[in-house]
Amino acid sequence: MRLTPGVGRQATYNAPPCPTPTLAEGWLVSVIETVDLRKNYRRIQALKGVSLQVQKGEIYGLLGQNGAGKSTLVKILLGIVRRSEGEAYLLGQPIGDATARKRVGYLPEDHRFPEYHSANSLLEFYAGLYGVPRVERRRRIPEMLALVGLKGRSDSKIRTYSKGMKQRLGLAQAMFHDPDVIILDEPTDGVDPVGRREIRAIMQTLKEQGKTIFLNSHLLGEVELVCDRVAILARGEMIREGDIKTLTKQKGTFQIGLAEGQTLPQAELVEKGYSVRPDGLYWEIGMPDGQALDPVVDLLRDRKLSLRHLIEKRQSLEDLFMETVEAAEPGVDAPAPRRDRPTRPRERR
Amino acid sequence: MKFLAILKDSVREALDGWVIYVMLGMSLILVLFVASFSVEPVPADEAFRDITRSFVTVYPQRGQGTFARPFMYGIEVKELTKTNDASAPQAGDYRFLLRFDNQGFSPPKRVSSPAPGGEPPVNEKKIESAPGTQFRQAVAYWSRPADFDQVRMNKDIDTAGVNDELVLEFVRDQFMTHGNMEIAKIVHRPPAPDGDEEFEVETKGLKGARGWPHNPSLFFGLWSFRMPLTLGMWVYMIESTLVSDIGATIALLVSIVITAFFIPNMMRKGSIDLLLSKPMHRVTLVIYKYIGGMTFVFINTSIAVGGVWLVIGLRTGVWGTGFLWSILAVTFYFAILYAVSTLAAVLTRNAIVAILATTFFWGTMFVVGFVHNRLEKVREDKTLEIPRSVYRVTDTVNAILPRTTDLDNLMNKWIVDDNLDPGERRLLGKDKYTYPHWGEVLGVSGLYIAVMLGLSCWRFSTRDY
Numbered sequence: 001m002r003l004t005p006g007v008g009r010q011a012t013y014n015a016p017p018c019p020t021p022t023l024a025e026g027w028l029v030s031v032i033e034t035v036d037l038r039k040n041y042r043r044i045q046a047l048k049g050v051s052l053q054v055q056k057g058e059i060y061g062l063l064g065q066n067g068a069g070k071s072t073l074v075k076i077l078l079g080i081v082r083r084s085e086g087e088a089y090l091l092g093q094p095i096g097d098a099t100a101r102k103r104v105g106y107l108p109e110d111h112r113f114p115e116y117h118s119a120n121s122l123l124e125f126y127a128g129l130y131g132v133p134r135v136e137r138r139r140r141i142p143e144m145l146a147l148v149g150l151k152g153r154s155d156s157k158i159r160t161y162s163k164g165m166k167q168r169l170g171l172a173q174a175m176f177h178d179p180d181v182i183i184l185d186e187p188t189d190g191v192d193p194v195g196r197r198e199i200r201a202i203m204q205t206l207k208e209q210g211k212t213i214f215l216n217s218h219l220l221g222e223v224e225l226v227c228d229r230v231a232i233l234a235r236g237e238m239i240r241e242g243d244i245k246t247l248t249k250q251k252g253t254f255q256i257g258l259a260e261g262q263t264l265p266q267a268e269l270v271e272k273g274y275s276v277r278p279d280g281l282y283w284e285i286g287m288p289d290g291q292a293l294d295p296v297v298d299l300l301r302d303r304k305l306s307l308r309h310l311i312e313k314r315q316s317l318e319d320l321f322m323e324t325v326e327a328a329e330p331g332v333d334a335p336a337p338r339r340d341r342p343t344r345p346r347e348r349r
Numbered sequence: 350m351k352f353l354a355i356l357k358d359s360v361r362e363a364l365d366g367w368v369i370y371v372m373l374g375m376s377l378i379l380v381l382f383v384a385s386f387s388v389e390p391v392p393a394d395e396a397f398r399d400i401t402r403s404f405v406t407v408y409p410q411r412g413q414g415t416f417a418r419p420f421m422y423g424i425e426v427k428e429l430t431k432t433n434d435a436s437a438p439q440a441g442d443y444r445f446l447l448r449f450d451n452q453g454f455s456p457p458k459r460v461s462s463p464a465p466g467g468e469p470p471v472n473e474k475k476i477e478s479a480p481g482t483q484f485r486q487a488v489a490y491w492s493r494p495a496d497f498d499q500v501r502m503n504k505d506i507d508t509a510g511v512n513d514e515l516v517l518e519f520v521r522d523q524f525m526t527h528g529n530m531e532i533a534k535i536v537h538r539p540p541a542p543d544g545d546e547e548f549e550v551e552t553k554g555l556k557g558a559r560g561w562p563h564n565p566s567l568f569f570g571l572w573s574f575r576m577p578l579t580l581g582m583w584v585y586m587i588e589s590t591l592v593s594d595i596g597a598t599i600a601l602l603v604s605i606v607i608t609a610f611f612i613p614n615m616m617r618k619g620s621i622d623l624l625l626s627k628p629m630h631r632v633t634l635v636i637y638k639y640i641g642g643m644t645f646v647f648i649n650t651s652i653a654v655g656g657v658w659l660v661i662g663l664r665t666g667v668w669g670t671g672f673l674w675s676i677l678a679v680t681f682y683f684a685i686l687y688a689v690s691t692l693a694a695v696l697t698r699n700a701i702v703a704i705l706a707t708t709f710f711w712g713t714m715f716v717v718g719f720v721h722n723r724l725e726k727v728r729e730d731k732t733l734e735i736p737r738s739v740y741r742v743t744d745t746v747n748a749i750l751p752r753t754t755d756l757d758n759l760m761n762k763w764i765v766d767d768n769l770d771p772g773e774r775r776l777l778g779k780d781k782y783t784y785p786h787w788g789e790v791l792g793v794s795g796l797y798i799a800v801m802l803g804l805s806c807w808r809f810s811t812r813d814y
Contacts, residue, residue, distance in 0.1 A: 042814075078626040081813040102628035112357070112619030116365030128354025129627040173623075 007130055030089070031056050031181050031212045032077060034081070037086035039072050039236075042110070044274070046072045048236040049086065054229075056180075059203060059213040061223040064233035070216045071109060074183055077214075078106055091180060104132060105174035109185035109216065115159035119169050120149050122158065123176055130177040144172040149198065163190030171199060175206070182206060185216040200226050224248070224317035232324050240324050248314045252287035255279055257309025265303055269296065282309055351629060352637050359641030362614065363607055371647055372603050379596055380656030383587055386569060387664055388563035391577045393438045396562045397426040397445065399577045400528035407487045412522050412775060416495055420487040422452030433554065439561030440554040442533070448518070449484045449546040459516050484546050485511050488519045513537055518550055526772040529560030529579065537711035559584075559667060581768040584661055588672045589764045592657050593757075597679050600649060602708075604683055604762035605690060609703040612694035621814045631810040639691050639802060646683040652674050669767025678760040685751045685794050686711055688801035695805045711753070718754020719748040725783075751794035755785040 032054035039047040047069045054060040054309050064070045075081040076236040077088060079096040093100035104269045113122055120141055145151045148168040158166065167190050172181050184203075188196045196219075203213055203226050223230060224244060240247065258264060264283050266276045274296065275286035285296060300307055315323075363369045391399065401424045406417050429445040486506040492515055517535055524530045526651045534551040541547060559581040566573035578586075615621060615638060624634060642662055654676045662668040686707050693699075693706035728740065765779050774780040 075622070075814070078622075080622055080625045082811075098628040098630060101626060104626065106623070106626040108619060108620045108622040108626075112617055113623070113624060114362065114614070114620065116361050117358075121361065125358050126623070126627065127625070128357075129351055129629060131350055132630070247580050 009035075030054065031091055032089070032214060034073070034077075034088040035086055037073070037076065037088055038084045039069070039076060039081065040084045046236050047076070047083075050233070050236070050238050052231055052241065054212060054214055055109040056212055056333050057207065058228040059215060059217045059226050061217065061227035061230040062233060063217070063220065063223065063230055063317075065325060067235075068233040069236040071185060071231055072236075073217060074106075074108075074185060074214070075172050078104065078183065090203065102177075103180045105179035105182040106175065107167075107174040107182075107184045107187055109189070111170050113158050113166060113169065115157065117158050118155045119145055119157055119158070119161075119172070119180050122169065122175055126173045132177050140176060143336075144176050147175075147202065148172045149195070164192055167191050168195065168199075171202065175202075179211070180215065181212045183214045183216075186218065187215070188217070188219060188222060190266055196222065199267075220316075220318040220321055230317070231232060232321060234325050242259055248317055248320055250314065252289075252291075253313040254285050254287075254293055254296075254310065255282045255287055255311050255313050256296070256307065257282040259306035262305050264305075265299065268299065284313060351633070352487055352640070355634070355637040356641045356644055359611055359638065359645060362611060363645050366607065367656040368603060368607050369645075372600065372607070373652065375599070376649060376653035376656065379592070379653055380660060383568075383657045384664065385568045386503070386565060386583075386587065388565050388580055388583055389573075390438050390558060390580075391562040391564055392443060393430055393431065393443060394426070395577065396438065396528075397429060397443070400428055400524070400530070401447065403527040404523045406527075407523075408489050408526070408775070409493060411492060411518075414495055415779075415781070418490060418495070420483050420490070421714040422483040422487070423475075423698050424448070425450060427457065432551070435554055437558065439558050442550070442552065442554050444551045447548040447550050478657065482508065488516050490722050491519050516546070517548075520550075524550075524552070526775055529555070529770040529772050556663075559768065560714055579770070579773065580665060580667065581770060581771060584665060584669070585764055585768040585773075586669045587657070587661060588675075588762055588768070592654060592672075592758055593675050593679075593760055596653060597650075597675070597682070599687065599710075600646070600653065601679070601683055603699075604642075604646045604649070605686055605707050605711075606704055608645060608687060609690050609694065609707065611638055611642055612691055612699040613698050613700045613703065614696045616695070616814070618814070625814060632806045635691070635695070635806050635809050636802070639805075642687050642691075643680060643684050646687075647676065647680045650679045654679070667768065669764070671763030671767040675760050678756055681791070681794070682753060682756055684798055685714075685753060688798040688805075692801045692808075693807045695809050714750060714753040717743070717750055718752070718757075722754060722758075748793070752785065752790040753794075755790045756794070758782070758784060759790060760785065763808070 011298040030053045033052070035051050036049045037047055037051070038045070038049055050069070050073060062070050062073065072081060076083045077090055077095055078101065079097065083095070088095045090097070091100045091103055096309070117125065123141045123144065124137055127140070132140070142151060142154070145154050148171055150165060150168055150172065153161070153165065158169070160219045161169065167187065171187055174184065187203075188199050191199060200222065203215075206213060213226075215223065215227060227244055229241070231238050233239070256264070264276070266283075269276050269285065272295065273291065277284050285293075287293065297307065297310075350450065388398075404423065404424050405419050407420055408417050425448040427446040427448060429443060431441045432444050433440075433442045435441045482505070485508040488511045492511070500785050517537055520535060521532045524532055530552050532550060533553045534549075536549040538547040538549065560579050562577035563580045563583060564573065564575050564577055565583060592614045612635075615634075625631065654673065658672050661672075689710045690703045690707040693703040697703070724735065724740060724743055727735070762779075762784050765774060765777075769777070769779065771780065805808045
């Protein structure tokens with residue numbers, strides 16, 4: 001566990017302070033930390049100086065389009081890919097340290113379990129690599145398989161499993177050795193809606209047990225449901241990071257509902273500079289810069305109108321993601337030019 | 350615990366394919382086939398007839414020379430009597446009269462003789478007999494070093510110096526060489542008027558059955574046939590030719606194919622990520638996987654060799670332990686090949702490339718070893734004009750590459766030492782063979798394995814997945 005004083009960073013490197021929760025004694029607990037992390041694959045820069053901190057007990061979501069560098073970041077944390085520059089720590093240890101990996105569970109995207117295994121033997125195999133004692137293995141295997149809903153197929157070969165079942169098994173192997181940190185890359189990929197809900201519930205349970213979860217996912221709705229904080233990567237750069245509530249809050253936009261049969265004085269509000277538009281059964285009111293909602297409420301009272309519904313409106317994570325990514329890199333999927341040198345026009349015959 | 354986990358995983362992977370079952374099945378069939386083999390000692394009259402029939406083959410230099418030459422005389426064993434009450438023919442003491450029929454003939458010679466009244470016809474053949482000299486010539490040939498010219502069948506040997514003492518020595522040596530028998534007493538009778546040589550011979554019974562000729566039968570006695578070889582020679586042929594040569598080659602080839610998939614499968618995307626995220630050093634992973642592959646071969650070889658050794662012991666009573674060393678030798682042989690396979694697999698992640706690279710390497714090793722061994726045999730022979738540069742090249746190549754052929758020869762030595770008597774070793778040319786030193790073979794080959802594995806570990810550790 002990495003304890004860092006004050007604003008959450010050790011004095012050994014200079015990186016921007018990060019707003020993170022503080023423990024009572026004034027120490028922050030970072031289980032994952034990267035500082036100006038860079039990775040180059042020859043000419044391609046997969047990561048361009050990513051700095052982030054994940055605190056103990058939180059569910060941290062990493063978002064980004066295909067090729068944004070999410071998996072590269074995770075692989076660097078686990079020592080699967082070597083970093084080009086920068087620093088990274090896992091549970092307070094420099095990455096690549098095998099003792100830290102002992103306390104980490106990992107479910108990769110597009111994982112491929114050896115198909116000659118059954119669920120039982122696969123968990124036995126991976127638990128053996130973690131050094132889980134035999135007695136403990138025997139006790140935990142049925143428990144874990146029951147938890148992910150695979151108990152009835154525990155002796156079937158993996159080659160007979162559906163994609164969803166393999167995903168559940170992957171989750172089981174990631175949790176099996178009771179790790180402190182669980183890194184999940186697209187954990188609900190291929191899982192049906194009921195299974196997704198079960199996986200979300202498992203993640204919530206793990207969070208309640210004090211586990212830290214680092215989640216890569218394209219399914220923004222799910223990320224929104226389970227994550228405490230998210231970061232958005234685009235082309236190897238972190239372009240947004242924060243807690244979900246803060247990021248998705250739409251400043252100055254409210255949703256108002258009146259008692260049945262009453263009508264909103266739309267024209268008067270527009271005259272005063274508010275934007276008004278119907279939003280289903282309610283009205284969406286946008287504040288002009290520097291204005292508060294109080295004059296609107298006063299106006300409604302003057303008109304003897306009864307306020308039945310009032311909430312500050314939020315953006316969905318998907319809207320936020322699209323807005324952020326499109327602003328950062330319009331047309332990200334366009335292929336990068338293969339060569340720097342100009343191509344010679346083909347000769348005409 | 351991690352090692353056992355990887356080992357079990359390798360075994361599961363091997364068991365997943367049908368090839369391992371075929372291989373184990375083949376091992377069991379081999380054991381069963383050997384179990385169906387049995388031998389029957391040849392009766393004494395037949396045994397002595399077969400043994401003495403071989404006396405026409407004579408080695409020079411008191412049996413220590415290389416080039417055997419056949420001599421044309423008939424041999425007869427007469428008045429054979431067992432002088433003790435041993436029940437087994439090989440345990441009996443025998444007295445008999447040994448007769449060299451000196452009315453034999455020299456090989457045909459082409460001579461030119463003028464036809465009566467005219468020119469000699471072209472290619473006319475005429476036989477010139479040389480009775481009465483073949484036995485004495487054989488003794489003379491046996492007693493001295495032979496030059497290349499003397500080996501030719503139609504070259505007469507000078508019999509000067511052949512005395513009675515030399516003749517008796519010759520007969521004793523022929524019995525030892527061709528029959529593994531010690532002569533208790535031998536008396537040279539005065540030469541018969543027709544020039545035949547006769548000896549009164551008394552032999553001592555053998556201590557075991559190994560040196561006595563036996564006829565084999567297969568399939569639990571269903572198929573018997575007459576092929577009198579000593580029991581030791583039969584066991585040698587089964588252990589050396591059937592198991593260590595043919596069986597081991599097939600087993601190694603199949604093992605190369607099976608194990609070539611271990612590392613490429615491990616390095617597949619999605620699979621390697623899971624393994625590397627575990628608390629293990631990458632080098633450990635490669636080494637454990639390598640040992641896993643070797644263990645697989647060790648188990649299979651143990652079943653085949655151990656099974657054959659057991660049934661041979663039960664069926665023949667020959668319990669030579671040298672053959673059991675083949676388990677370790679074959680595993681070590683595979684370790685050399687698997688190191689190459691591992692490197693190819695780590696570099697290319699392709700099982701087919703690993704198989705091709707390994708078999709190519711194996712073939713190269715075989716050719717290098719074969720050529721080196723052949724040249725080694727004629728190194729001191731001045732009659733062959735081989736440039737010294739050829740020796741230098743083969744010596745260098747042989748010195749730096751793993752010694753698979755030497756390993757084969759050492760494996761063979763254990764089996765020879767266990768089963769063959771000095772005479773049989775001489776007949777097979779095993780008595781004069783200079784075996785390489787164990788330390789050298791293991792050292793050079795082990796170093797080669799270390800280099801291959803070192804390169805594999807380095808590449809596996811430094812690449813991104």
